[in-house]
Amino acid sequence: MFKKKLPLLAAAGAGAILVFGVLFTYLLGGGLRATEELNLAMRLLDEGRWDIAGRIARDLEDARAIDPAANASWNYVQGVSNALSVGGELDTPRNRRILLAATENLAKAEELGFPLGYQGKGKFYLGWCYFNTYQWDAVNETLADAEKLWPQRRSDAFRMMVVAYLRTVPAQLDMAQQRLDQWEKIPGMSKSELARISLSKAQLAFQEEDNFGCEESLLQVGSDTPEYIESQLWRGRWRAVEASQLPESSSKRELLLSEAQQIFGDIVLSPLSAIEPRRQAMFLSAKGLRMMGKLNEALGMFSSVRQGNSKSAEAIASGLEEAEILMELDRKDESLSTCKLLLKNVEDLALYNGLWLSIEELRSRLLDLGRSLLREDDFRSVVKLAEHLAMAFPLSDSVRLKAEAYEQWGDRLNVPTAETNPEQQRQAAHSKYLAAANEYAQLAQLELTSSEYPDVLWQAIQNYQRADDLNSANRLLTNYLQYEERPKRPRGYLALSRNRLNAAKWQSAVAPLERCLNEYPGHPSLFEARLLAAKAYSELNKLDEAAELLESNVLDYDLEPNSDTWRDCLFQWGHILYKQGNQLLLDMKVAGNAGNTIEERQAKILESQQYLLDAIRRLGHAVTRFAEDPRHYETRYMLGKSNRLAGETFLQLANSQEILVDSARRDLLQKRKHYLDQAAQEFRFLHQSLSKRQTELDASEHLQSLLRNCYFGEADTLFDLERWEDAMQVYRNAASRYMNRPEALEALMQLVACHQKMGDEAEASRTLAQAEQVLKRIPPELDNQFAKLTRANRAEWTDLLKWLRR
Secondary structure, three states, rough: OOHHHHHHHHHHHHHHHHHHHHHHHOOOOOOOOOOHHHHHHHHHHOOHHHHHHHHHHHHHHHOOOOOOOOOHHHHHHHHHHHHHHHHOOOOHOOOOHHHHHHHHHHHHHHHHHOOOOOHHHHHHHHHHHHHHHEEEEEEEHHHHHHHHHHHHHHHHHHHHHHHHHOOOOOOHHHHHHHHHHHHHOOOOHHHHHHHHHHHHHHHHHHHHHOOHHHHHHOOOOOOOOOOHHHHHHHHHHHHHHHHOOOOOOOHHHHHHHHHHHHHHHHHHHHOOOHHHHHHHHHHHHHHHHHOOOOOHHHHHHHHHHHHHHHHHHHHHHHHHHHHHHHOOOOHHHHHHHHHHHHHHHHHHHHHOOOOOOOOOHHHHHHHHHHHHHHHOOHHHHHHHHHHHHHHHHHHHHHHHHHHHHHHHHHHOOOOOOOOHHHHHHHHHHHHHHHHHHHHHHHHHHHHHHOOHHHHHHHHHHHHHHOOOOOOHHHHHHHHHHHHHOOOOHHHHHHHHHHHHHOOOOHHHHHHHHHHHHOOOOOOOOHHHHHHHHHHHHHHEEEEHHHHHHHHHHHHHHOOOOHHHHHHHHHHHHHHHHHHHHHHHHHHHHOOOOOOOOHHHHHHHHHHHHHHHHHHHHHHHHHHOOOOOOOHHHHHHHHHHHHHHHHHHHHOOOHHHOOOOOOOHHHHHHHHHHHHHHHHHHHHHHHHHHHHHOOOHHHHOOHHHHHHHHHHHHHHHHHHHHHHOOOOOOOOHHHHHHHHOOOOHHHHHHHHHHHHHHHHHHHHHHHHHHHHHHHHHOOOOOHHHHHHHHOOOOOHHHHHHHHHHHH
């Protein structure tokens, strides 16, 4: 333990004489209590050793020697040491995040009550953290009495309060003046403190556009004070702002810019300038060069500022200026790359430093860049810029700009030209209109609660119409007409439920949907709410509730059969009906005859049968009506399974009755044969169709799995029908297709069963031997497929085949 603490002893140095004895006891592990260690840490903070103090706080937390939620001293030490750890480099998102963490600790310490004797320091550091994370209202509330509680930092506190009032939106000029008046009344201030008052007066005058008053206050700052460089920065700054308001031909404008450039240049070259004011001077000088029309020089300086500290306020503003100049110089790719970099470096809008550019201005000027590209018909560049915008700004900005680009792109392509094929041009224009419509439709979802929603939806409808996608246009028109004057909250419930469904949080997805269904029974979102609720209920195995909702949608005449929602409901309803029938049969199989009379078992079989017959009807409707739907193949497979299972219910009915006349038994068995024939036909049709689509099969594991299941589905159904020769042919086809793969073993085992049913034990034995040879030829890299695709792993197959051969 001592070795771990030894570096702290070296770090303490001679400056910590007053606390050295206690520190030495701590380092030797002399049994200091947590309270004593925190007292030591606070004294170390007073000595400026935030690093050692922070280490003590972390050690106490790691050792669980304190309760952070209840210990004011620990929160004070942790907060102050974190705040001081950022040093002078405040303008980075990383350090602002550290300051946010420090703010939480100090706010907790204030809530619990700052340690005795540290209230003033605690409030000051808390206000300082608020100030450097741009929480202006909190600054003034926290620092209101700090100048009294910690007089040594009174001027720093007043300066922060004045600046906070000036940077609040809108600026509170009267309150800033009141603080200045209070500040000036303090007696016995140092030269540096008086200089800070002059700087604050100048900043207030600048905000009031009183350039004369600003200059007068700045001239009172002596060159021998630490505030001198900042005063010069403001002297150049007000000149640049006044120049920007004058006509380009004005001689006064030229003079002011020249004076400003001289001032900024002196700051950059001065050995007294710290990094931040030098960077700010370079940025302002580059702006001046741009105003003077010296674009290449400005470009070089903006680039230098941006690369110097890429996440600073000056770097972000320089990046925007650079991008605009590059666009003026027709260097579009470079401009877009610069936009991407500056947006990446913004990182978190909540921690954005709006010293030079407000978030609103940054957003507006970037969008202006996009619209300037639109005017030049450079639509690809607009789309690229729009995608970059999503890195920092709300998705709606990106989507809106892309929508406008695609729409105007479509308009441009829709103008006939002699050089292009009319049909190709029409299709190209339609593809852009469709892209625009999709973007507008997405924007409508994003603007669901704004007054723009109906207008954006109308733009989506128009573009769907231009793309000849009338079904989509009609779908949105229905929503548009019904939505215009209705509360928009149900869509919010739907969006919330979708998110939860996507996260597999089925139960939590149900609550907002039930609220939507119960509170908005006549709302257009009702149909989609039913569909989403049915999906959630299905995953929760509440099949009856799911089926009821889907049935309501499919049979509700208010929902157009051509709509996506109606189609989705039809497909899902067929699947749910199959699950209901299958679940009943499984429950009966598990329960056996226990507790059930013959009549009860027959009733359950009939109920299951009805579900399966309904599933056949709905699934058949879906695959016939929507043959091009991506779900077509899977639904056709479910149709085959439904027919096969329905056929078995007739056999179960026949076997469940001890006394049954021959004609009734024949009728049941004939119906069984009918549905099994239908099942075999569906499986055969499906695997033949899939086999013709080799390219799609190669690209889709799902389709490959479906094809395999269809081969075995047809063969197993033929086996059920006792059509042994036909079944063997399909099993042979499957064994051949999946030769030297685990699936071949299942096909060969079923061939053995067919031979045994036909009384050919010799052929059954030869097939078993063949299976043993196939097992040996299956490569080891497929071992992980055995359990997934067959009844056993490789070792279990070996044992099974040996046992069967005995």
